Amino acid sequence: MSKxxxxxxxxxxxxxxxxxxxxxxxxxSLMHIITGVILSFLVTRVFYLPPVVLSGRFNIIHAIxxxxxxxxxxVIASVEVAWYAFRPRxxxxxxxxxxxxxxxxxxxxxxxxxTASLIPGSIIVDSDRASGVLYLHVLDSDSEEKVIAAKKxxxxxxxxxxxxxxxxxxxxxxxxxxxPLADEYGGAR
Amino acid sequence: xxxxIISAVLILLGGVLSLAAAVGLLRFGDLLSRMHxxxxxxxxxxxxxxxxxxxxxxxxxxxxxxxxxxxxxLVTIPVATHMVGRAGYRTKHLRRSMLYRDELAEAVDRxxxxxxxxxxxxxxxxxxxxx
Numbered sequence: 001m002s003k004x005x006x007x008x009x010x011x012x013x014x015x016x017x018x019x020x021x022x023x024x025x026x027x028x029s030l031m032h033i034i035t036g037v038i039l040s041f042l043v044t045r046v047f048y049l050p051p052v053v054l055s056g057r058f059n060i061i062h063a064i065x066x067x068x069x070x071x072x073x074x075v076i077a078s079v080e081v082a083w084y085a086f087r088p089r090x091x092x093x094x095x096x097x098x099x100x101x102x103x104x105x106x107x108x109x110x111x112x113x114x115t116a117s118l119i120p121g122s123i124i125v126d127s128d129r130a131s132g133v134l135y136l137h138v139l140d141s142d143s144e145e146k147v148i149a150a151k152k153x154x155x156x157x158x159x160x161x162x163x164x165x166x167x168x169x170x171x172x173x174x175x176x177x178x179x180p181l182a183d184e185y186g187g188a189r
Numbered sequence: 190x191x192x193x194i195i196s197a198v199l200i201l202l203g204g205v206l207s208l209a210a211a212v213g214l215l216r217f218g219d220l221l222s223r224m225h226x227x228x229x230x231x232x233x234x235x236x237x238x239x240x241x242x243x244x245x246x247x248x249x250x251x252x253x254x255x256x257x258x259x260x261x262x263l264v265t266i267p268v269a270t271h272m273v274g275r276a277g278y279r280t281k282h283l284r285r286s287m288l289y290r291d292e293l294a295e296a297v298d299r300x301x302x303x304x305x306x307x308x309x310x311x312x313x314x315x316x317x318x319x320x
Contacts, residue, residue, distance in 0.1 A: 023257055026250035078233040081225060082206055085213030094222055096278075098292035117267030120229035123221070124271045125278050126293055135293040137221040137274060142289040 009054065014040040053107065054165075062163040069160060070115060077120040084140060092142040096125055099154045100180065101132045102173040108161055109134070115157045122150060148181060155180055196241035203241070206234030219287040220277045228270045235262055 014037070021036035022028055084091045101109060106129070113124045113134055126135040138150040162170045213226025239255040277283065278293070285291075 020257065023253040026253065074233055074236075078206060078230045081213065082209035082230045085209045085216060085226060085230070091213075091217050091222055093287045093289040094219075095288060095290035096221075096293045097290065098296060113271070114264075114267040117228075117270055118232060118263060120225060120232075123224050123228070123274050124267065125221070125274045128296075133296070135296070137224070139217075139222055139225045147290055 010044065013044060017043060053105065057167060058165050059163060062160065063165065066160040066164045070119070073119050081120040081139065092140045095138050095141040095147050095150070097136055097138055097141075097147055097151055097154075099134045099136065099151055101134060101158055102177055102180065103158065103162060103166060103170045104132055104173075105167060105170060108158070108166055108170065111161050112154065112158050115161070116154055119153075119157075122153070151181060192244050196244045199237040199241035199244075203231075203234040203237035206230040206237070210234070219284040220282050221274060222287065224270050224274050224277075228266050232262060232266060235259070 017040035018033060018036040021039060022032050025032045101112060103109060103112075109127070109129070109132060113127060116122045116134070116136055117124050120139075122136045122138050124134060125137050127133065128135075134154065136150070136154065138147070141147055141150055159174060162174050166174070207230070210226050210229070210231045213230070214223055217223045217226050236259060239259055243252050243255055
């Protein structure tokens with residue numbers, strides 16, 4: 001990565017930290033902005049993180065599509081897990097599934113993992129960064145159909161995110177394997 | 190009036206979802222299932238309560254604070270559940286009977302088999318302290 005680009009990314013990070021600081025103070029004033037800028041520079045220097053590699057691509061329509069889909073599944077799945085808690089029958093066995101993601105970007109992998117974690121019914125147990133595999137625990141998945149449905153959900157999240165902010169390489173990977181489950185299950189599905 | 194009713198309903202639903210989280214924590218069978226209950230339904234519950242507060246106090250200062258609360262919740266919950274789930278899995282705090290399928294165990298087995306094969310090829314022999 002060139003030096004200029006990482007400087008711009010630093011500025012973006014500082015900008016968002018200043019916005020956060022001003023929001024915490026509940027009012028916009030010159031004093032808050034100045035202290036915010038000073039603190040943000042200090043924080044980014046003291047707690048240095050490896051720079052997040054952005055793909056340089058962002059599709060607002062697909063991002064909105066992703067956001068709406070996320071809210072919709074959050075509602076549906078929350079009700080579902082709440083029902084599991086209240087229903088008389090105890091919850092069934094779960095499964096740990098492996099999802100071999102098509103993307104190789106750290107940012108996208110994190111976002112897919114976060115989304116899958118926030119949508120009730122699946123949590124991340126482990127991840128293999130080198131080969132891009134996520135291991136998720138799925139609640140109440142004691143049949144082959146439920147396991148496949150859970151995998152489908154994770155790949156759908158990945159597809160939405162790649163369309164919203166994936167790199168051109170990820171988009172190409174998406175085109176090559178539009179349905180990773182078909183490879184895994186010999187085209188049965 | 191209508192706004193009051195909407196926020197009352199939202200707070201009630203948020204409370205029910207948080208209650209569901211507590212009930213699930215008690216009733217689910219193993220650590221990994223309980224992680225679902227402790228982390229999940231109340232994300233939406235908190236969101237509803239925050240929206241209800243925003244309806245009651247529609248001022249910028251309130252809304253920005255609520256936005257911060259929600260975004261921190263959304264950012265920290267996956268990390269927290271991931272850390273507990275991963276620690277639980279690695280220290281083998283699981284009930285095998287509560288797992289229908291475990292593809293992570295299959296992957297671990299494959300990795301171990303590779304390692305043993307590699308050691309044999311190098312002529313190191315297996316480590317007596319292993320496994």
